[in-house]
Amino acid sequence: MPELPEVEVLVRHLRPQLRNKIIRAVQVKRPRVLRPTSPQRLQRALRGSKFIAVSRRGKYLLFQLQPPGKAAPRLLVGHLGMTGRMYLAPSQNPLPKHAAVVLSLGSDNFIFEDTRYFGRFTLDVRAIQKLGPEPLSEEFSAEDFAQALKRCEQSIKIKLLDQSLVAGIGNIYASEALFRAGIGPRTKARRLNFEQVQQLWGAIREVIAEAIRFGSTVPLSYAGTGWEDGLFYFGSVGDGRGFYQERLQVYDRANLPCVVCGNGIKRFVQAGRSTFYCPHCQRRKTAKTGLD
DNA sequence: CACCATGTTCCTTG
DNA sequence: CCAAGGAACATGGT
Numbered sequence: 001m002p003e004l005p006e007v008e009v010l011v012r013h014l015r016p017q018l019r020n021k022i023i024r025a026v027q028v029k030r031p032r033v034l035r036p037t038s039p040q041r042l043q044r045a046l047r048g049s050k051f052i053a054v055s056r057r058g059k060y061l062l063f064q065l066q067p068p069g070k071a072a073p074r075l076l077v078g079h080l081g082m083t084g085r086m087y088l089a090p091s092q093n094p095l096p097k098h099a100a101v102v103l104s105l106g107s108d109n110f111i112f113e114d115t116r117y118f119g120r121f122t123l124d125v126r127a128i129q130k131l132g133p134e135p136l137s138e139e140f141s142a143e144d145f146a147q148a149l150k151r152c153e154q155s156i157k158i159k160l161l162d163q164s165l166v167a168g169i170g171n172i173y174a175s176e177a178l179f180r181a182g183i184g185p186r187t188k189a190r191r192l193n194f195e196q197v198q199q200l201w202g203a204i205r206e207v208i209a210e211a212i213r214f215g216s217t218v219p220l221s222y223a224g225t226g227w228e229d230g231l232f233y234f235g236s237v238g239d240g241r242g243f244y245q246e247r248l249q250v251y252d253r254a255n256l257p258c259v260v261c262g263n264g265i266k267r268f269v270q271a272g273r274s275t276f277y278c279p280h281c282q283r284r285k286t287a288k289t290g291l292d
Numbered sequence: 293c294a295c296c297a298t299g300t301t302c303c304t305t306g
Numbered sequence: 307c308c309a310a311g312g313a314a315c316a317t318g319g320t
Contacts, residue, residue: 032315032316081315082316083316083317083318098317115314115316115317115318116316116317116318117315117316117317118316118317153309153310154309155309158310170311263311269314271310271311272311272312272313
């Protein structure tokens with residue numbers, strides 16, 4: 001369930017629950033998600049350690065751990081992949097079918113479950129060192145963004161998925177940001193003029209900030225049996241009649257009317273992934289008035 | 293059976 | 307060496 005907003009909401013949810021908790025035991029059910037860390041090394045590093053901070057970088061969760069004694073703090077890095085979830089559940093509960101890693105914290109277990117096992121739970125920090133700026137931070141400026149896009153031959157939609165350009169945008173919010181900026185997803189990144197880059201820069205920040213705000217209002221129970229299981233990003237939240245449809249304006253809306261102009265939303269495939277857009281609102285050289 | 297899915301990484305091709 | 311495209315990873319939903 002993971003793009004930056006979903007991870008941010010999860011981090012805020014977990015932070016107070018994990019703070020000062022001590023890891024008593026480490027169960028690795030799917031060693032693949034640790035790669036390249038070995039189960040033995042993870043167990044040795046984590047057992048007895050205390051959670052002292054929980055944060056986020058891009059789509060990665062960062063758990064700062066204090067080992068027993070005077071050892072230096074350690075960083076545990078998590079990533080939800082496509083289907084990962086992390087939550088606390090009572091220790092007496094049965095483990096879910098796709099539990100990948102389980103940390104015993106006493107009366108609760110901290111569970112990382114992931115149906116497809118694309119996620120990560122590792123001591124390897126190399127991935128986070130390659131990330132671009134946080135989109136909501138001061139580090140992310142329209143000027144730098146424009147500079148970076150200048151030499152890119154790729155279409156802007158594909159470029160937005162490049163985590164070294166700006167961290168945390170995924171397939172959903174890439175389509176959403178381009179729609180809001182009125183820019184066609186096929187446009188070559190280098191062909192955007194500075195005004196368009198500014199529009200896109202603002203749209204990225206708005207779309208992400210709004211999603212975090214939305215997610216923060218959703219009641220969460222990551223223990224996960226009902227519909228309110230934290231998958232607020234799309235589809236799974238609400239009464240089954242499309243609570244989310246008012247939130248996402250183009251993603252997964254192929255053939256449905258554009259919320260702005262009423263024309264049909266189109267779907268096509270770029271780099272093997274679905275892109276959704278409105279051919280009318282996202283034409284070339286669209287000057288958005290903001291009044292529609 | 294077919295095709296689709298929120299992500300990243302590796303391999304091939306140019 | 308770099309860029310771009312595709313496959314792989316693994317499981318489930320429709």
